[in-house]
Amino acid sequence: MSAATRSSTRDIARAAVRAELTRVAFELFRRDGFDKVTLDDLASAAGVSRSTFLRYFGTKEDAVLAAFDGSERRLADALRARPADEDDWTALRRAMDTVIARYHEDPAGSLATTRLVRDTPALCARNLEKQYTWRPSLAAALAGRAGDDQPTLAQSVRAAAALDCLNVALDHWLASDGALDLVALLDDAFDALASR
Incomplete structure (x- = not known):
């Protein structure tokens, strides 16, 4: 597998994970309210660690506003x-x-x-x-x-x-x-x- 193929595959996988984290965050925010949901809540609901969530989004706001990226x-x-x-x-x-x-x-x-x-x-x-x-x-x-x-x-x-x-x-x-x-x-x- 070439370096370009690996990079492309990683980018696709990263985009898919990011989209799923955004979807989960949005659903939690709609259900519970933005201010009540913590980063730990988001990570838990998405089935990832807090540090993994933070690798994709630096803040809760970024998880929602990714829709406008x-x-x-x-x-x-x-x-x-x-x-x-x-x-x-x-x-x-x-x-x-x-x-x-x-x-x-x-x-x-x-x-x-x-x-x-x-x-x-x-x-x-x-x-x-x-x-x-x-x-x-x-x-x-x-x-x-x-x-x-x-x-x-x-x-x-x-x-x-x-x-x-x-x-x-x-x-x-x-x-x-x-x-x-x-x-x-x-x-x-x-x-x-x-x-x-």
């Missing part, structure tokens, strides 16, 4: 792939489709995850902290589309505003218990700023 990269890649003649705001809105795609694939699961994150102060704060790190990537993608080396102030503001539009749309979607259409909410949020 890769979103920054996918969003920036989608933004760079938008047509060159498309304005920044439209490109940002269309790129957001990559982030909300999972809401279409699993509406009930996405609603439950969003509710857990929004209703748990530690998770909400950590999620917003992670999203804050997306801003430079989005601004850089906008700069790249314009042929610039560094993002302008306007590009940085647009990137930040786009993420805020996403969060406001998610809040309204959550408040409707998933009854409102998330795509329409996101469109409306972007339109509210575009019309100014």
